[in-house]
Amino acid sequence: xxxxxxxxxPEVFLPNAREMLDRKAAMARAAGFTPLSPGDLKVxxxxxxxxxxxxxxxxxxxxxxxxxxxxxxLTPWRGISADVGTVYELGFMCALDKIAYAYTNVGKRHFxxxxxxxxxxxxxxxxxxxRGPDGLAMEDYELHDNLMLPAxxxxxxxxxxxxxxxxxxxxxxxxxxxxxxxxxxxxxx
Amino acid sequence: xxxxxxxxxPEVFLPNAREMLDRKAAMARAAGFTPLSPGDLKVxxxxxxxxxxxxxxxxxxxxxxxxxxxxxxLTPWRGISADVGTVYELGFMCALDKIAYAYTNVGKRHFxxxxxxxxxxxxxxxxxxxRGPDGLAMEDYELHDNLMLPAxxxxxxxxxxxxxxxxxxxxxxxxxxxxxxxxxxxxxx
Numbered sequence: 001x002x003x004x005x006x007x008x009x010p011e012v013f014l015p016n017a018r019e020m021l022d023r024k025a026a027m028a029r030a031a032g033f034t035p036l037s038p039g040d041l042k043v044x045x046x047x048x049x050x051x052x053x054x055x056x057x058x059x060x061x062x063x064x065x066x067x068x069x070x071x072x073x074l075t076p077w078r079g080i081s082a083d084v085g086t087v088y089e090l091g092f093m094c095a096l097d098k099i100a101y102a103y104t105n106v107g108k109r110h111f112x113x114x115x116x117x118x119x120x121x122x123x124x125x126x127x128x129x130x131r132g133p134d135g136l137a138m139e140d141y142e143l144h145d146n147l148m149l150p151a152x153x154x155x156x157x158x159x160x161x162x163x164x165x166x167x168x169x170x171x172x173x174x175x176x177x178x179x180x181x182x183x184x185x186x187x188x189x
Numbered sequence: 190x191x192x193x194x195x196x197x198x199p200e201v202f203l204p205n206a207r208e209m210l211d212r213k214a215a216m217a218r219a220a221g222f223t224p225l226s227p228g229d230l231k232v233x234x235x236x237x238x239x240x241x242x243x244x245x246x247x248x249x250x251x252x253x254x255x256x257x258x259x260x261x262x263l264t265p266w267r268g269i270s271a272d273v274g275t276v277y278e279l280g281f282m283c284a285l286d287k288i289a290y291a292y293t294n295v296g297k298r299h300f301x302x303x304x305x306x307x308x309x310x311x312x313x314x315x316x317x318x319x320r321g322p323d324g325l326a327m328e329d330y331e332l333h334d335n336l337m338l339p340a341x342x343x344x345x346x347x348x349x350x351x352x353x354x355x356x357x358x359x360x361x362x363x364x365x366x367x368x369x370x371x372x373x374x375x376x377x378x
Contacts, residue, residue, distance in 0.1 A: 015324035053330035057340030061283075078306060078325070079268030084276045085335035091280030092341075094250075117267060135204040136267070136360075141242035146274035151246030152281075171325075 003099070003189060004034045006064050008090065009073025010083040012039045014171055024177060031181040032189070036063045064092055069099035069188070071180045072153075074145055074160070075170055076106050080113045081145055094152040099188050102153050103176035104144050107164035111140045159183050192288070192378060193223045195253050197279065198262025199272040201228045203360055213366060220370040221378070225252045253281055258288035258377070260369045261342075263334055263349070264359055265295050269302045270334055283341040288377050291342050292365035293333050296353035300329045348372050 005028055011020040021037050028035035038060045046052040064070070070093040074082035081087075082104070094100050106113075111130075115122055118132040125131050130138040143150050150160045161183070163176030194217055200209040210226050217224035227249045235241040253259070259282040263271035270276075271293070283289050295302075300319075304311055307321040314320050319327040332339050339349045350372070352365030 010325075013326040013328075015320070015326075017326075049330045050332070053332060053336035054340045054344055057337055057344060060337065061341070064284075078303070079270070081268070081270075081273040083335070084270040084273060085337040087273045087276045088280035088283075088335070088337040088341060091277035092284040094277075095253075095281040095284035114267070131204070136199075137202040137204075137206075139202075141238045143239070143242060146272070146277070147242035148246055148249065148274040148277040151243045152250070152277060155243055155246060 002032055002034045003069055003184070004036055004067045005069045005071055005184070006067035006089070006093065007035050007037045007073075008070055008086045009075075010077050010086060010171070011037075011073070016172070020172060024174065027174060027178060028181060031185050033069075033181070033184070036067050038063070060089070061092065064089060064098075065096070067093070067098065069093075069101065069184060071177065071184075072100070072102040073177070074102045074104045074149060076104070076113065080110070080117055082149065087149060090149060090152060094156060097156060099184065100153040100156050100158040101161070101180040101184060102149065102158070103161040103163060103180050105163040105165035105170045105173050105176055106144075107162055110143055110145050111138060114138045157188075191221055191223045192258055192373070193225055193256045194258045194260055194373070195256035195278070195282065196224050196226045196262075197259055197275045198264075199266050199275060199360070200226075200262070205361070209361060213363065216363060216367060217370060220374050222258075222370070222373070225256050227252070249278070250281065253278060253287075254285070256282070256287065258282075258290065258373060260366065260373075261289070261291040262366070263291045263293045263338060265293070265302065269299070269306055271338065276338060279338060279341060283345060286345060288373065289342040289345050289347040290350070290369040290373060291338065291347070292350040292352055292369050294352040294354035294359045294362050294365055295333075296351055299332055299334050300327060303327045346377075 025035040072090040077083035121133045161176045161179040165173030214224040261279040266272035310322045350365045350368045354362030
């Protein structure tokens with residue numbers, strides 16, 4: 001039985017959502033896996049937006065429970081950090097001790113991205129903790145997002161692949177995703 | 190046995206982190222619960238920042254596994270959405286079917302916050318989907334963050350409390366947190 005991999009990421013929001021979801025699914029199939037993607041199953045509209053949202057959540061969670069693994073696209077999304085829907089899914093799969101992989105298409109580390117957010121106006125406090133001008137502490141673990149994300153995946157034997165796509169391809173480049181597929185094929189099957 | 194509640198949120202990054210963590214823990218105790226907070230256990234420095242981060246992740250995940258419930262502070266963090274560390278933890282607890290509550294101290298809905306991010310320069314495409322000038326689709330489920338977060342909590346019988354703290358107290362106001370504690374006390378014990 002081929003491993004079932006849940007393909008988590010913000011692709012559903014792209015202008016070419018269907019094309020991207022199909023491309024990633026085809027790559028997963030070519031690597032010997034069965035892809036499961038949010039957006040595979042058409043969810044019928046409900047009486048309220050809230051019921052509709054809950055129905056989508058239920059479908060996605062059911063797919064995750066069925067899957068053996070997740071590859072989470074943690075590329076920064078409208079700001080510093082990954083898409084929170086994808087992050088919820090990574091936490092969900094880690095709790096179930098599934099095989100957890102992730103990637104980002106932005107090579108810059110989390111600390112540097114937060115420093116950019118503060119336009120470099122951060123400084124160390126008396127205890128040595130770097131803080132923004134708003135007083136909020138900046139994590140500095142040399143990682144690419146909040147520590148819970150990469151640690152959750154890698155402590156379970158997974159891997160976070162760091163890509164470096166050109167600015168106009170951060171949501172469409174599949175180099176780092178392909179590296180995740182290769183790594184799973186070599187080490188987890 | 191009092192319910193053990195994991196208090197997830199970005200409080201550890203605040204200038205008054207210890208005070209905030211202690212205040213929330215005291216409120217949870219006063220409501221009849223046993224609080225578990227990230228930051229309760231001192232994690233010793235390790236040889237590398239990466240090992241240190243992984244040790245913190247392990248401690249936090251162990252606390253979550255021990256807990257019966259989570260209250261996740263989903264107040265927007267350095268941008269549109271909740272702190273991704275907290276979101277990972279909410280997904281983690283939902284996967285384990287724990288009692289899942291959340292709150293935000295910002296009353297504005299997710300869609301409006303994304304519209305602010307785009308300075309109102311969004312528009313509907315031919316199919317009626319609202320998109321930013323970058324072409325990325327905007328979720329519009331009348332919720333306060335990506336649908337996976339509130340749906341994950343509420344589909345399991347939990348609740349997302351929407352607060353509306355003054356701008357200078359979005360990270361310190363505990364009104365919505367107190368409402369979560371009350372709700373759990375009344376409905377889940």
